[in-house]
Amino acid sequence: MTTDPPLIAVFNGPNINMLGTREPEKYGSTTIDELEALCAETAEELGLAIDFRQTNGEGELITWVQECRGRAAGIIINPAGYTTTSIGLLDALIAVGLPVIEVHITNIHRREEFRHHSFVSKVATGVIAGLGVRGYAMALRAMAEMLETER
Numbered sequence: 001m002t003t004d005p006p007l008i009a010v011f012n013g014p015n016i017n018m019l020g021t022r023e024p025e026k027y028g029s030t031t032i033d034e035l036e037a038l039c040a041e042t043a044e045e046l047g048l049a050i051d052f053r054q055t056n057g058e059g060e061l062i063t064w065v066q067e068c069r070g071r072a073a074g075i076i077i078n079p080a081g082y083t084t085t086s087i088g089l090l091d092a093l094i095a096v097g098l099p100v101i102e103v104h105i106t107n108i109h110r111r112e113e114f115r116h117h118s119f120v121s122k123v124a125t126g127v128i129a130g131l132g133v134r135g136y137a138m139a140l141r142a143m144a145e146m147l148e149t150e151r
Contacts, residue, residue, distance in 0.1 A: 005049045006073035010039050012054040013080030030133045040047050042137040048146040065092040074099040076139045083118045090119040099146055101139040104129040
């Protein structure tokens with residue numbers, strides 16, 4: 001009897017599609033396609049399945065989060081520009097009741113003051129910030145450990 005691997009949603013907010021070209025001194029040279037490949041390789045190594053997506057639309061991101069209920073085992077999210085503004089995203093994350101890990105490529109606490117506050121952190125089990133795209137692999141490892149502990 002085989003069981004499907006747990007599905008982890010890896011969602012990215014606005015401008016993450018510009019990775020590799022947008023402010024490489026802050027965000028590095030890794031493209032979104034390379035980031036997706038890193039996440040896929042890490043997930044496979046950990047026995048997880050992923051649903052990797054990026055959107056520039058707040059409503060679309062909220063809909064994706066809502067669709068995770070009953071479908072995904074956890075959510076890894078880089079809300080990007082919606083980190084500091086989206087109460088709707090916070091409410092959706094609360095509503096689905098899944099473990100959440102918030103990821104930021106840069107250390108938001110070393111940046112402009114307005115970036116220091118995160119609505120998503122209010123519901124996140126953990127936050128990884130400032131470790132570049134490696135933070136996604138770390139988040140997947142942490143999620144795998146959390147899910148294993150729940151079994």
